[in-house]
Amino acid sequence: MEKQVFIMDHPLIQHKLTYLRDKTTGSKDFRQLVSEIAMLLCYEATRDLPLEETTVETPVALAKTKIISGRKLAFVPILRAGLGMVDGVLQMVPAAKVGHIGLYRDPKTLKPVEYYSKLPCDIEQRDVIVLDPMLATGGSSVDAITIIKRSNPKSIKFMCIIAAPEGIKAVTEAHPDIQLYCAAVDDHLNEHGYIVPGLGDAGDRIFGTL
Numbered sequence: 001m002e003k004q005v006f007i008m009d010h011p012l013i014q015h016k017l018t019y020l021r022d023k024t025t026g027s028k029d030f031r032q033l034v035s036e037i038a039m040l041l042c043y044e045a046t047r048d049l050p051l052e053e054t055t056v057e058t059p060v061a062l063a064k065t066k067i068i069s070g071r072k073l074a075f076v077p078i079l080r081a082g083l084g085m086v087d088g089v090l091q092m093v094p095a096a097k098v099g100h101i102g103l104y105r106d107p108k109t110l111k112p113v114e115y116y117s118k119l120p121c122d123i124e125q126r127d128v129i130v131l132d133p134m135l136a137t138g139g140s141s142v143d144a145i146t147i148i149k150r151s152n153p154k155s156i157k158f159m160c161i162i163a164a165p166e167g168i169k170a171v172t173e174a175h176p177d178i179q180l181y182c183a184a185v186d187d188h189l190n191e192h193g194y195i196v197p198g199l200g201d202a203g204d205r206i207f208g209t210l
């Protein structure tokens with residue numbers, strides 16, 4: 001069976017994650033760290049992009065070399081916190097299109113509430129990478145993936161920074177065809193559905209709305 005969950009424990013990611021978790025890290029540095037970690041996760045999540053042969057003339061000779069072959073990507077951040085990852089991934093793949101899914105988690109029921117959806121019009125020709133720093137109960141990501149699947153993209157991957165075991169179980173059970181990339185799997189969820197130890201509310205820390 002194809003591997004479904006990829007934990008990216010590269011030293012650069014783990015180092016940046018330590019500062020991201022620190023409650024004394026302010027919004028400016030938090031945003032920068034989210035963006036940098038997203039860039040590094042993107043490097044791994046795009047490892048299977050197909051290449052084709054090409055030739056370029058260097059100052060010295062003709063070089064047989066490779067370029068990414070006609071594969072089109074779309075990034076879809078889950079609002080709001082997923083927006084923090086967009087800059088970083090676009091630095092890696094500047095030609096990608098960007099869709100948006102607006103979901104917030106009801107603090108009482110912990111169920112996601114949809115409020116916005118706008119996807120690239122040619123999404124059927126694209127491989128989609130969904131972005132959200134936090135995978136807690138999994139409700140938001142399961143719903144976001146379900147919404148995106150209705151538009152028939154070529155494939156979907158999900159990229160997060162911190163996942164709870166409960167969220168990984170929910171996504172892999174609801175969407176066994178989706179590959180999931182994350183930087184860390186934490187211990188558990190607390191009674192308010194927050195990841196422990198986690199980093200708190202990612203959206204609030206990115207946008208300074210604590």
Ligand SMILES: O=P(O)(O)OC[C@H]1O[C@H](OP(=O)(O)OP(=O)(O)O)[C@H](O)[C@@H]1O
Pocket residue numbers: 078079080081082103104105106110112132133134135136137138139140141167193201202203204
């Ligand atoms: O796995 P779940 O239990 O669904 O929780 C994860 C969701 O919660 C957070 O969003 P939040 O509802 O705080 O919205 P925000 O990004 O606007 O702050 C986070 O960014 C995820 O989207």
Ligand SMILES: O=c1cc[nH]c(=O)[nH]1
Pocket residue numbers: 081134136193194195196198199200201202203
């Ligand atoms: O720990 C959590 C759980 C859900 N959403 C967050 O931003 N943080």
Ligand SMILES: [Mg+2]
Pocket residue numbers: 081201202203204
């Ligand atoms: Mg939030």
